Amino acid sequence: MSKVLGLSKRISRLDYPIRKYNALARSLEEKGEKVIYLNIGDPLKYDFQTPRELIEEAYRAMLENHNYYASSEGVRELQEAIAYKEKVWNGVEVESRNVLVTSGVSEGINALFAALVDDGEKVLIPDPSYPLYINFADFYNANKVFYPLVEEEGWVPDTDRLRRLVDNNVKFIVVNNPHNPTGAVYPVKTIKEILDIAAEWDIPVVSDEIYDALTFEGEFVSTARVASKDNVVIGLNGFSKTFLATGWRLGYVYLKGPEEKVSQIRSAILAFLMTRLSAVTPLQVALARFARRKPLFLEEVRRKMDERRRFTFKRLNEIPGFRLPVAPAGAFYAFPRVEANMSDEEFARRLLLEEKVFVVYGSGFGPVGAGHVRLVFLPPLEVLEEAFNRIERFMRRIQRTS
Ligand SMILES: Cc1ncc(COP(=O)(O)O)c(C=O)c1O
Structure with a gap:
């Protein structure tokens, strides 16, 4: 009898829904089928391109031999440029030493859980939520408490x-604005209410703003911009979506709030980041x-996405059994309700198998x-038309x- 490998219990708790049916989609393609991928939030998979000037800067940096290990908190000039960008784009004043560069926001989320959450401690996450918050809560054995979106x-x-839902055992409240998977952009009143609750209980707000510049209706307001001096805000942002560089794997965490708390959190996250050099x-x-x-x-990027967003909103509501009462205001996802005589997972699996359209x-x-189901409205109109x-x-x- 072969020896059973001792896999960790931790790993069995990971389940990333967005890529779960990739192997099935690939096997359909190998049979010559044309799959339309509406599952993954990657503009580069469609007709969006990384800005040419940015690519030229990458080439120049490599030729200049910036090919060494950087410091774990990030290249100093980038920490400074991020502080500048946050101020200009979002009106957020953050000190450059309180910016930590990560390998995508994904690594930032991992670092946060690793640094701040022990077994059984609570984290408040939105329901529905970007799955990594669920995944890392499960991975680190946190007690995830969902708060509902309406x-x-x-x-x-x-x-x-x-x-x-808040009590003394809550380590942080996660806010994601503009929101994945629903495309909601939060009113400033809502953000302030959450900040007030967090201040009352003396807990940090983690604000994932990776879609900050991709807002089509309403006004995006950064959490850190409207926080009080007592709030601790852990901002998460990056270059994947707004700089059209998903494959570069670069993002950042920034910290704002009372100095003694910020410096403790900074050291804890940095201790984690040092392990990956x-x-x-x-x-x-x-x-x-x-x-x-x-x-x-960004202007042209937003114009194209907005056209596709409007088309998606109109077309989805024409499909019998689909209901999308409010158009997504930001990001690039729609999250319609689907009436079908089966679970949503079965629905997505059958839609992929039978019509070769991949949604989550x-x-x-x-x-x-x-x-x-969640679908992206990133493809050109004719591809969306075919998918719908x-x-x-x-x-x-x-x-x-x-
Ligand atoms: C809300 C949210 N946070 C984080 C990420 C991860 O982004 P990154 O490419 O920076 O790791 C995504 C990617 O889709 C996302 O939608």
């Missing part, structure tokens, strides 16, 4: 419910030079996500047979 109100947090150096140098420039490329099942984002036609055909078929 669909009828455009998926804004129910702050009364949130307030009732540094984030990729030449690309940090390139971004340090590029991030201070006016992001002129909503319950992968938390219990409130059940009965929904296939989805409509699928819906008509399952409604006939149920």
Whole structure:
């Protein structure tokens, strides 16, 4: 008998819904099928390109031999450029030493849990939520407590419910604005209410703002901009989405609040970041030079995404059984409710198998996500049109047979 490998219990708790059916999609493609990928939030997979000037800066940085390990907190010029960018883009004043460069926001989330959360301690996360918050809570054996977002109100947090869920055992409250998977952009009133609750209980707010410049309706307001002097805000942001550089794997954590608390959190996160030595150096140098420039490329990016967003909102609501009461205001996702005689996971799997359209099942984002699917509106209009036609055909078929 072969020896059973001793895999960790920790690893069995990881389940990343966005990529779960990749192997199935690939096997369909190997059979010659044309799969339309609406599952992954990567503009580079469609007709968006990393700004040419940024790529040229990367080449120059490598030729200049910035190919060494950087310091674990990041290349100093990039820490400074990020502080500058936060001020210009979001009106957030942060000291450059309180900016830590990470290998994507993904690593920032991992670092936060590693640094701040012990077994059984509570973290408050939105429901639905970007799955990494669920994954790392499970991985680190945290007690994840979901606070609901309200669909009828455009998926804004129910702050009364949130307030009732807080106690002394909560380590931080996660806010994600603009929000993945719903595309909600939060009113400033909601952000302030959450900040007030956090200040009352003396707990940090983790604010993931990776889609900050991708807002099409309403006004995006950064959490750190409206925080009081008693709040601790742990900002998460990066270059994947707004700089169209998902594959560069660069993001950052910044800290704002009373100095003694900020310095403790900073040291704890840095202790984790030291174990991976540094984030990729030449690309940090390139971004340090590029991030201070006016992001002129963003105007065209937003125009294209907005056109696709409007089309998606209109077309989805024409499909029988699909319901999207409020158009996504930011990011590049729609999270419609789907009426079908099966679970949302079964729905997504069958849609992929039968019509070769790859969406993510909503319950992968938390219990409130059940009965929904997430799809990206990044592809060109003609690809979206084809995808929605296939989805409509699928819906008509399952409604006939149920
Ligand atoms: C809300 C949110 N946070 C973090 C990430 C991870 O981004 P990164 O590429 O910086 O690791 C994503 C990616 O989709 C996201 O949607």
